[in-house]
Amino acid sequence: MDALIAASARALTAGDPLGALDRVALRDDPPALALRGIAMAQLGDYSRARELLKRAARGFGTHEALARARCIVADAEVALAMRDLGGSTRALHAAASLLAAHADIPNAMLARLLVARRLLLLGKLDAAAQALHEAASPNAPARHVAVHALVVAELALRTLRVAAARRALDRARVAAVNAGVPALSAEIEHLRDTLARPAARQWHANGERTLNLDEVAVLLHSDTLVIDACRRGVSLGNTWRPLAKRPVLFTLALHLARAWPGDIDRETLIAEAFRLRRPDETHRARLRVEVGRLRALLAGLAEIDATARGFALRVTAAKAVTVLLPPIDGERASLAALLADGAAWSTSALALALDASQRTVQRALCELETQGRVRAVGRARAQRWIAPPLTEFTTILLLPAGWSFG
Known part of the structure; x- marks a missing residue:
């Protein structure tokens, strides 16, 4: 390694990207390109950083596989900062294995941590836990x-x-x-x-109260039946029944819980679950079908009784029923929560994280933009969406989660 490359690397380690560029800005050899890419990433020009890192990776020969692997890891770190969550992580896994085989513990660990952070953003919590286990190293730098x-x-x-x-x-x-x-x-x-x-609001017949994460955890593991509107499911003790993919059943459970210990009329349930104001007999028949499905899902936790005017929730294993509401009102809470991290997201990355279609996300973003809650930067393929960070409350419970947390 020549003196200028070594000095530039030291400057980057010390957090001085301008000093690093002073030494290698006019050089186009692969080591200089890699350092320039890292410097541009530190300065926030992520697109230019990725371009330089990819050029550096292509420039290293077959006998320089270790240097090329480091470029792949650096590029993956920039991609994560850009919220570019698409594509495969196969190259990153291969780079981590190669780096570990050559005893480059810090960069191998960084590669695996990038995999874990990406999985965490996508809500794949079980896979993220496995990646974190693989990333741990006793000889890693502080x-x-x-x-x-x-x-x-x-x-x-x-x-x-x-x-x-x-x-x-x-x-x-x-x-x-x-x-x-x-x-x-x-x-x-x-x-x-x-x-x-x-972190959330607890609704009960006499009003609401705010809860922090400690209080939410206690509530979700108590002997209270919780209809969780943050993560869309039903919780009792260590039992969790997800309803995120079944919006009609979740709406029925939510309104039955709000009416507990009383009942709720059929017309209200039809209007809320099916978005109809003038129901007929076909809708009442559909309501009976959906209530039957909800009964089966809640088996062992609660029962649903038919009454003269509608339906009532009856607890069997719980002492009470409560509703956990998100700190943000509206159906776009999870989307707003992702954008609140301060990073600029593309619609494709948001769709991937929310497990929704890109068109659905685009419609939701337009709605939030009309409300002044998000704004777009850039145009066409370079367009990204950002929102001001939320400092009054935490959005932990609104982020996508791909496993049972009960």
């Missing part, structure tokens, strides 16, 4: 230890293991101080602050 503990804390919060999240944040704070990276320490403190913010 910076990577801090990042690993931070991702562990994020995963713990997403699965409402608040005590485990606090322990992970304590480990992350110590490692970040040892690493001497102020930005990492700030990110850890930001996540710690979310523990004290309101």
Whole structure:
């Protein structure tokens, strides 16, 4: 390695991208291209950074597989910052294996942490947990230890293991101080602050009260039947019945819970579940079918009794019924929660994270833009969507989750 490349690398490590560019800005050899790409990423020009890193990876020969693998990892890190979540992670996995085989522990660990963070953004929590287990290394530098503990804390919060999240944040704070990276320490403190913010609202007949994540976790593991409007499901103790893919059943459960211990009339249920104001006998027959499906899904948790005017929820294994509402009103809460991380998202990445069609996401974004809650930057394929960060409450419960957290 020549002196200018070494000096540029040291400048990047110290967080001085302009100093690094001063040394290699006019060079087009692969090592210089890679350093220029990392510098541009630190300066926030992600598109240019990816272009330089890809050129560097192509420039390294077959005998320089290790350098090419490092470029692949750096490009994946920039892609994650850009919320480019499409495509396969096969190249990143291969790079991680190659780096580990050559004892480049820090970069191998970084590659696996990138896989875990990507899975976490997509709500694939079980796969993210496996990736984190594979990423752990006893010989990792303090910076990577801090990042690993931070991702562990994020995963713990997403699965409402608040005590485990606090322990992970304590480990992350110590490692970040040892690493001497102020930005990492700030990110850890930001996540710690979310523990004290309101995370949801508990509805009951006499009104509402706000809950933080600790209180939500206690409620979801209590002997109360919880209709969870944040993650769209029904919870009782350690039992979780998801309804995110069955909106009609969830709407019925929500309104039956709001009426508990009384009943609710059939016309109201039809209007809310089917979005109809003038029902006929076919709609009443459909309501009976859907109520039967909900009865089967709630078996062992609660029963639904027919009454003279409608239906009533009757608890069997629970002491009470309550409704957990999101901190944000509206049907677009999960979309707003993803955008609240401050990053610029493409519609394709949002669709991937929400497991929805791109057209559905585009319609929702237009609606939020009309309300002034999001805005678009760029045009055509370069268009991205951003929203101001939410500081009054945390959106942990609104983010996509792909496993049972009960």
